[in-house]
Amino acid sequence: MLSAFVKAEALVAGVLLAVIVVLVFAAGVMRWFGYPLVWSVDLAQLLFVWVSFLGADLALRRHAHIGIDYLVKRLPPRARTLLDVALALLLLAFLLAMTVLGYRLTMLNLERRFGDSGISYAFVTSAVPVGCLLLALTLSGQLVRALRSLRRAPQPVFVAARGGEGAP
Amino acid sequence: MTLLALVFFVLMLLGLPIAFAIGMAGFSFFVTNELMPVSIGVQQVATASQSFPLLAVPFFVLAGHMMNRTGITHRLIACSSVLVSWMAGGLAQVSIVLSTLMGGVSGSAVADAAMEARILGPGLIARGYSKGFTSAVIAISSLITATIPPSLGLILYGFVGNVSIGRLFLAGVVPGLLMMAVLMATVWAIARRRGYGAESAERPTLRAVGRAVADAKWALLFPVALLFAIRGGVFTPSEVGAFAVVYAGVVGFLLHRELSWAGMMEALGEAVVDTGMIMLIILFSGMVGYAIVFEQAPQSIAAAMAGLTREPLLVVAMILVFLFLAGLFVESTVLVLLLTPIFLPIVTPLGVDPVHFGILMMTIVTFGSMTPPVGVAMYTVCSLLDCPVEDYVVEALPFVAAVLALIVVLTLWPGLVLFLPNALM
Numbered sequence: 001m002l003s004a005f006v007k008a009e010a011l012v013a014g015v016l017l018a019v020i021v022v023l024v025f026a027a028g029v030m031r032w033f034g035y036p037l038v039w040s041v042d043l044a045q046l047l048f049v050w051v052s053f054l055g056a057d058l059a060l061r062r063h064a065h066i067g068i069d070y071l072v073k074r075l076p077p078r079a080r081t082l083l084d085v086a087l088a089l090l091l092l093a094f095l096l097a098m099t100v101l102g103y104r105l106t107m108l109n110l111e112r113r114f115g116d117s118g119i120s121y122a123f124v125t126s127a128v129p130v131g132c133l134l135l136a137l138t139l140s141g142q143l144v145r146a147l148r149s150l151r152r153a154p155q156p157v158f159v160a161a162r163g164g165e166g167a168p
Numbered sequence: 169m170t171l172l173a174l175v176f177f178v179l180m181l182l183g184l185p186i187a188f189a190i191g192m193a194g195f196s197f198f199v200t201n202e203l204m205p206v207s208i209g210v211q212q213v214a215t216a217s218q219s220f221p222l223l224a225v226p227f228f229v230l231a232g233h234m235m236n237r238t239g240i241t242h243r244l245i246a247c248s249s250v251l252v253s254w255m256a257g258g259l260a261q262v263s264i265v266l267s268t269l270m271g272g273v274s275g276s277a278v279a280d281a282a283m284e285a286r287i288l289g290p291g292l293i294a295r296g297y298s299k300g301f302t303s304a305v306i307a308i309s310s311l312i313t314a315t316i317p318p319s320l321g322l323i324l325y326g327f328v329g330n331v332s333i334g335r336l337f338l339a340g341v342v343p344g345l346l347m348m349a350v351l352m353a354t355v356w357a358i359a360r361r362r363g364y365g366a367e368s369a370e371r372p373t374l375r376a377v378g379r380a381v382a383d384a385k386w387a388l389l390f391p392v393a394l395l396f397a398i399r400g401g402v403f404t405p406s407e408v409g410a411f412a413v414v415y416a417g418v419v420g421f422l423l424h425r426e427l428s429w430a431g432m433m434e435a436l437g438e439a440v441v442d443t444g445m446i447m448l449i450i451l452f453s454g455m456v457g458y459a460i461v462f463e464q465a466p467q468s469i470a471a472a473m474a475g476l477t478r479e480p481l482l483v484v485a486m487i488l489v490f491l492f493l494a495g496l497f498v499e500s501t502v503l504v505l506l507l508t509p510i511f512l513p514i515v516t517p518l519g520v521d522p523v524h525f526g527i528l529m530m531t532i533v534t535f536g537s538m539t540p541p542v543g544v545a546m547y548t549v550c551s552l553l554d555c556p557v558e559d560y561v562v563e564a565l566p567f568v569a570a571v572l573a574l575i576v577v578l579t580l581w582p583g584l585v586l587f588l589p590n591a592l593m
Contacts, residue, residue, distance in 0.1 A: 014436040017226055017443070024223060025410035028403040041220065049217035051226065052451060055444020056187070064445055065185035066499060070541055072183040080183075087184045094192050101210045108207075125214045158185055 006061065009134075013054035020044045020051065042119075049124055053131025060138045067158055081146055081154035088143045088157045095136040102129030169463045172197045172456065186502055187448040194455025204462070209455045216454030217447070220406045221327040225446055227409025228318050230439035231416045232274040235387070237431040238420035241283065243384040244269045250380040252352070253367035257359025259292045260305045261352055262367075267309040268348045269384075271316030272391035277534055281310035281545040285552040293553065297364055300559030305355060307538045307549040307560070308567040312347045314500075314534035315340035317391050318412065321504055321530045324450075326405070328457075328508040331522045333405035334398040338589040339523045343531065343578055347571070354570045386419045399592060446501060453505045460509055470514040480518040484525065484579060487511050488532055495536025499544065503533045523589060524582045531575060539568070 023044040030037050059065055072080055105125050112121035142157050149155040176193035180186055198209035235241075248265040255261045263284055270280050284306045292302040314321055317337035326333040358364070381388065394412060397403045403411050420427025460466070473483055491511075494503055508529070515525050537545040540557060550560050578584055 010437055010440065013440040013444075014433065017230065017436060017440055020223065021227065021230070021410050021413045024227075024407050025414055028407040028410065032402050044223060045218055045220060048223055048226070049214065049451075051440065052217060052444060052447035055440040055442075056448035057444065059441045059444040059448070062441060064441055065187050065448065066445070066544070067183050067185040067189075068180055068497075069183050071181055083182060087179070087182060091184065091188050091192070094188070094195055097195070097206075098191075098210060098213075101207055102213075105207050105210050105214075124218065125211075127217070128210055128213050156183075158183060 006058075009054055010058055013051050013058065016047050016051045016054075020047050023047075046119065046123055049127040050131075053127050053134065056131065057134040057138055060135055060142075063159055065158070069159060072156075077154040077156075078150065080156050081150055084157035085143065085146055088139055088146070092136055092139055092143070095132045095139065098132040099129045099136065102126070102132060105129075169197070169459065169465060171200060172459055176456075180498075186499060187445070187452055190449060190456055190502070190506075191452030194452060194459060197459040198455065208458070212454040212458045213451050216451045216457075219327060221323065221333060222447075222450065224318075224323045224327075224333070224406055224409040225320065225450075226439060226443040227413055228320055228323065229276075229442045229446070230435060231318075231409070231412040232276065232279065233435035233438045233442075234413065234416040234420055234427065234432065235273045235390075236283075237427050237435055238416060239424045239426035240273060240384070240387040240419070241270070241287075244273075244387050245287065247380040247384040247388070249367070250372050250376055254369075254371050255352075255356060255366055257297075257355045257364040258367035259288065259295060260297060260301070260355045260359065260364065263288050263292070263305050264309040264312070264348055264351050264355065267312045268316060268344060269388065271313035271319075271344060273387055274313060276320060277310040277313045277537060278545045278548060280313045281307050282548045282552065284310070285549040289549070289553045295364075298559070298563065299553060299555040300563035301358070303546075303549045303553050303555040303560045304564035304567055305351075306553075307543075307545045308564060308571065309348075309351055310545055311531065311534055311538060311571065312344050312351070314530050315347070315527060316344035317341065318394060318409075319530065320446075321500060321534060322526060324501065324504050325508055325526045325530060328505055329512045329522060329526065331512075331526055332593070334395075335523045335589040335593050336526055337395060337398070337405070338592055339527050339585050340530075342584055342588055343527055343574075346578075346584070347531075347574060350570045350574045351567060354566050358566060386423055390415060390419075449501060450505060453502075456506060457509055460506075466510045466513045469510060473514065478518070480515070480520055481579075483518060484515060484520055484528070487515065488528060488575070488579065491529060491532050492535070495533045496539055496541065496543075498536070500530075500533040500537060503536075504530070521582060521586060524585045527585050528575065528579055531571075531578075535571060538564070 023040040027037050027040045072083060106122045106129060109122045109125045110120055146155055146157045172193045175196045176189050179189035179192060195209060198204050198206045245266055248262045248269060252261040252265050253259065266284060267280055274280055289302055289306060293299055317340055319340055322336040322340060323333055325331065326336050393415060394408055397408050397411050398405050477483060512522060516522055537543045539546065540561060546560060550557055
């Protein structure tokens with residue numbers, strides 16, 4: 001179930017990125033031939049914010065977001081995991097706050113049009129709450145795994161578990 | 169503003185990924201500011217994505233991942249090896265030239281360093297180059313990619329500072345080539361003293377050079393084609409990234425016939441993850457950027473600096489020293505995004521060219537990833553080659569001195585950076 005969701009997420013993000021490339025390339029070529037496509041760049045930008053958040057979530061699953069572990073890697077494993085758990089709880093609160101606030105903002109933006117395209121600006125704004133919710137869900141999973149690991153071999157939240165690739 | 173900076177540094181040093189540290193720092197500003205509704209902060213995150221030049225980020229990331237699967241890398245290695253392996257310290261010279269050529273394809277210093285450490289590193293060590301020297305050459309030469317077009321850092325600088333990306337690309341060419349020359353001279357001097365020999369006794373024939381260059385022509389032409397596409401007005405600098413992806417596809421599928429559909433899908437998948445990683449930092453820094461403008465941080469820093477000196481050269485020097493120190497601790501993308509809006513408005517009124525400043529800033533900020541304590545390129549290379557960081561640091565010193573000397577030269581003579589963009593754009 002979860003792996004199907006992750007696969008779908010990766011597929012959607014990849015396809016959207018490919019579509020963005022085609023839209024922007026076509027805009028350049030068509031303008032060269034004297035038929036400018038005004039909407040294609042607007043649409044590309046609108047899709048881009050979605051690719052960004054889906055990609056950010058996929059990156060979080062792979063523990064790919066860069067951080068500085070110069071200091072904390074000197075901590076004993078248990079202390080480091082406890083520190084990571086505390087940070088993750090704080091981050092979870094931030095992401096959920098962004099989700100709620102972003103939802104409210106989206107509702108306010110329903111009427112606002114995006115560029116000349118006639119698409120609601122809410123399509124852009126709604127990427128923020130949806131993206132933050134996805135990040136919060138992924139983070140919760142990693143948080144639970146770190147808490148479980150405390151009983152045996154403590155594993156940090158924000159770095160891939162030692163021994164092989166971080167499980168998605 | 170103090171709270172924002174404090175939250176950012178504490179969270180970052182505790183190991184929270186930088187994107188989230190920036191997001192929570194920015195959020196703390198909106199939560200604690202009574203005049204500012206929090207929803208404006210959320211709005212800033214959405215707004216940050218709606219800048220057209222930013223689309224260049226996923227495009228160049230994707231083009232880079234595709235290029236890796238088109239057989240361009242091994243052609244460029246063969247080409248560099250024919251060109252310079254006859255010099256003293258032959259293999260180390262190959263690594264430097266390869267960084268320069270790859271800079272025209274990939275645009276990421278860390279990716280270049282990792283690739284060279286895997287492919288060239290073991291060969292150098294086997295020929296008797298010390299581990300420290302090998303790691304230092306590979307890591308520091310990857311700095312060349314930071315200025316050779318297309319450079320992701322310069323795109324971001326152009327985006328935040330509202331500077332012409334086409335001019336920035338052209339301006340990066342000469343500094344990149346000078347960097348290559350300076351590093352090659354350093355390798356030559358060290359290799360002569362230590363007896364690191366050449367790979368082949370004779371210079372290559374014109375014919376061999378011709379064959380190697382012809383074989384790598386599609387890779388070598390790539391940065392040239394990009395500049396022509398921008399200069400010729402077919403694509404705007406923001407659109408040219410889409411052209412880069414199409415170029416990589418044409419080379420991979422039709423000319424080299426080494427890119428498969430499976431490879432294409434892998435490249436898309438990796439590009440999405442990299443894009444998400446970079447974009448999350450950019451999106452969340454939208455909140456911080458708003459706070460910086462609201463609190464008039466550039467004005468107060470400018471006022472403080474004006475109290476010290478108004479001499480443009482000294483101001484730039486002070487900023488560069490600060491950037492160098494900041495670069496030792498903070499990742500280059502983050503510095504470009506957060507500090508460009510502070511420093512660019514300070515130096516522009518003093519008559520400093522934003523393009524010139526951008527090249528200096530990008531070089532010095534990227535340099536931080538080749539030095540302790542948090543250099544990403546350094547750690548990547550040292551861990552791949554199993555080299556102690558202490559050995560790396562000792563062997564890197566002559567190269568660090570060479571790079572800093574070059575930065576001083578580029579600062580004092582803006583013409584070196586600016587004559588190409590002034591002549592062509």
